[in-house]
Amino acid sequence: MIDPHYPHIVIAFDYRGCRVEVEKDSFQGEEIYSVWVNYGFQCVVVTPCCYSKTEAIRKGKHWIDSQLIFDE
Numbered sequence: 001m002i003d004p005h006y007p008h009i010v011i012a013f014d015y016r017g018c019r020v021e022v023e024k025d026s027f028q029g030e031e032i033y034s035v036w037v038n039y040g041f042q043c044v045v046v047t048p049c050c051y052s053k054t055e056a057i058r059k060g061k062h063w064i065d066s067q068l069i070f071d072e
Helices: 053-066
Strands: 009-015 018-027 030-039 042-050
Touching: 009 053, 018 053, 030 053, 042 053
Parallel strands: none
Antiparallel strands: 009 018, 018 030, 030 042
16 A cells, blocks of 8 residues: 555544544545444444534444444
8 A cells, every 4th residue: 555544533432332433534625534333353434424523423323322232
């Protein structure tokens, strides 16, 4: 890779047994936020593009709440 992408995690916290990481980046001059959810041996990007940190966190928590595997 000539220009690798390194995530810039601005906030991370635990929620319902998952590790939630909010990444900040820019696209076409605008700041965007992504949410990564880590659980067990898996990691998934649940919100690839949000325009505010609050929206990204809300959507990330909603994704976790909607998954049946976290209802234990």
